[in-house]
Amino acid sequence: MQYSVKIRASAQSRKSCWVIGWYEDLEFSETAKDLDQATQGQLKKLIRRGDFKGKAGETLVLHDLTGASTERCMLLGLGKRSNLTADVYLKVVAGLTAASKQLPVTRMAISVDAMNLCDRDDAWLATKLVEGFADATYEYLAMKGKPKAKDGPTLSTVELIASKDRSKQLKQGITLGSALAVGKKTAKDLSNAPGNVCTPTYLADQAKTLAKGYERLTTTVLDEKQMAKLGMGAFLSVSKGSTEPGKMVIIQYKGAKPSVKPHVLVGKGITFDTGGISLKPGASMWEMIYDMCGAATVFGTLQTIAEIGPNMNVIGVLAAAENMPAGNASKPGDIVTTMSGQTVEILNTDAEGRLVLCDALTYIDKFNPETVVDVATLTGACIIALGSQASAIFANDDGVADALLAAGESTRDRAWRLPIWEAYQSQINSAFADMQNIGGREAGSITAACFLARFAKKYKWAHMDIAGTSFKWAGTKKGATGRPVALLTEYLLQQGR
Ligand code: BES
Ligand code: MN
Numbered sequence: 001m002q003y004s005v006k007i008r009a010s011a012q013s014r015k016s017c018w019v020i021g022w023y024e025d026l027e028f029s030e031t032a033k034d035l036d037q038a039t040q041g042q043l044k045k046l047i048r049r050g051d052f053k054g055k056a057g058e059t060l061v062l063h064d065l066t067g068a069s070t071e072r073c074m075l076l077g078l079g080k081r082s083n084l085t086a087d088v089y090l091k092v093v094a095g096l097t098a099a100s101k102q103l104p105v106t107r108m109a110i111s112v113d114a115m116n117l118c119d120r121d122d123a124w125l126a127t128k129l130v131e132g133f134a135d136a137t138y139e140y141l142a143m144k145g146k147p148k149a150k151d152g153p154t155l156s157t158v159e160l161i162a163s164k165d166r167s168k169q170l171k172q173g174i175t176l177g178s179a180l181a182v183g184k185k186t187a188k189d190l191s192n193a194p195g196n197v198c199t200p201t202y203l204a205d206q207a208k209t210l211a212k213g214y215e216r217l218t219t220t221v222l223d224e225k226q227m228a229k230l231g232m233g234a235f236l237s238v239s240k241g242s243t244e245p246g247k248m249v250i251i252q253y254k255g256a257k258p259s260v261k262p263h264v265l266v267g268k269g270i271t272f273d274t275g276g277i278s279l280k281p282g283a284s285m286w287e288m289i290y291d292m293c294g295a296a297t298v299f300g301t302l303q304t305i306a307e308i309g310p311n312m313n314v315i316g317v318l319a320a321a322e323n324m325p326a327g328n329a330s331k332p333g334d335i336v337t338t339m340s341g342q343t344v345e346i347l348n349t350d351a352e353g354r355l356v357l358c359d360a361l362t363y364i365d366k367f368n369p370e371t372v373v374d375v376a377t378l379t380g381a382c383i384i385a386l387g388s389q390a391s392a393i394f395a396n397d398d399g400v401a402d403a404l405l406a407a408g409e410s411t412r413d414r415a416w417r418l419p420i421w422e423a424y425q426s427q428i429n430s431a432f433a434d435m436q437n438i439g440g441r442e443a444g445s446i447t448a449a450c451f452l453a454r455f456a457k458k459y460k461w462a463h464m465d466i467a468g469t470s471f472k473w474a475g476t477k478k479g480a481t482g483r484p485v486a487l488l489t490e491y492l493l494q495q496g497r
């Protein structure tokens with residue numbers, strides 16, 4: 001999709017549509033007033049009939065208005081003039097993008113004169129528009145046997161029509177939105193790829209290919225032999241039951257001098273989680289193709305950062321393995337030694353995410369990180385606690401937690417903090433090892449985070465549980481969401497400032 005900012009719409013064609021913002025309560029924006037005059041009051045008449053109320057996200061497409069310069073005009077409801085908040089605007093964008101999919105048009109000109117958000121600037125407005133179109137038109141088609149037959153023209157050009165003074169911010173917003181669209185699409189594609197395609201080796205290969213496309217990115221991959229040398233006994237206890245070898249994938253973005261400390265992102269990359277010997281029930285086991293959404297998020301965020309090109313250093317680490325039951329798989333009761341030297345009693349092989357992550361968290365200390373954020377579909381309990389609205393945040397540093405929360409609020413890729421108080425730590429004390437990998441029924445997401453905290457003592461760290469936010473397991477929009485790429489990108493850009 002091509003985006004541009006124009007003072008006046010370019011020459012229109014049969015395949016174009018002009019979008020005009022409209023407030024609730026019959027209030028006319030400047031553009032609407034102009035159009036109403038040009039059409040000799042036709043709009044006013046239509047509105048009085050009550051077919052269109054101007055509720056946020058409501059749309060009405062009008063054809064062949066006499067006096068209008070385009071064949072098609074779309075009235076786009078903006079809600080109450082005094083209340084065009086970020087959240088209302090997101091509803092507006094959702095309505096617009098959904099309606100645009102139904103139209104046989106290739107071009108859209110969107111008048112933004114009526115769109116002044118009370119709590120966000122024009123850059124944000126444009127970013128969310130671009131993200132919105134990308135999200136609404138996304139489909140995962142790679143596994144369809146036949147290419148989808150085209151049923152008419154599809155949208156390829158969007159013009160924002162705005163006064164000159166708004167153009168700079170709108171353009172900035174388009175640039176960020178386009179970078180996010182690229183990274184989120186990659187994250188979704190990787191996440192939606194089934195387990196027989198998206199293996200740890202596949203993730204590693206994709207990361208190598210990614211680095212070839214961006215000068216500032218380099219990818220290195222640790223294989224199981226190298227990980228064994230480093231003493232990653234916890235990671236290897238997960239991957240050993242699978243015929244797919246585990247990989248630790250390191251993607252480095254170098255945008256500043258080597259002396260500038262990097263921000264490090266670590267992603268859980270379980271390409272399929274059967275539960276291992278503690279086998280999951282069959283009914284919804286397929287959902288565990290999404291158990292690498294953390295890795296996909298890190299991958300997509302690094303790509304977005306590479307697209308933007310800020311002057312900072314970022315490192316993304318994907319802890320990629322498959323969790324299978326097998327003759328040589330780990331068993332409940334096994335005790336393994338982590339890279340940190342601490343020992344872990346594996347009481348449930350289905351609590352495998354923390355086992356691959358703990359060694360990754362120890363490994364990345366060598367980068368002398370400024371901050372570390374790990375992202376993981378870690379616990380079903382997180383879905384029970386927060387549902388699909390907010391990702392959970394746990395942190396050993398208030399500054400990092402607050403920065404992530406703020407990034408979530410501003411992007412509306414939201415998160416909520418939960419505690420990792422010392423008092424919870426006793427739930428994962430073990431009789432025979434330094435700790436056990438499960439903490440009982442109570443506070444499952446918190447005890448998982450407490451486990452990770454034991455490996456993240458040397459730096460400022462946060463853990464994000466994205467089990468509820470990174471994919472939808474049912475409904476029309478079933479599949480990966482690309483969250484929290486927007487949150488993490490915003491967080492990193494703020495840190496790099
Ligand atoms: N990958 C799962 C968590 C999960 C469940 C993510 C559903 C997304 C949707 C994780 O590896 C897991 O199995 N966790 C267990 C932990 C338990 C054994 C302590 C869980 O949540 O039941
Ligand atoms: Mn599991």
Ligand code: ZN
Nearest residue numbers: 270273291353
């Ligand atoms: Zn898992």
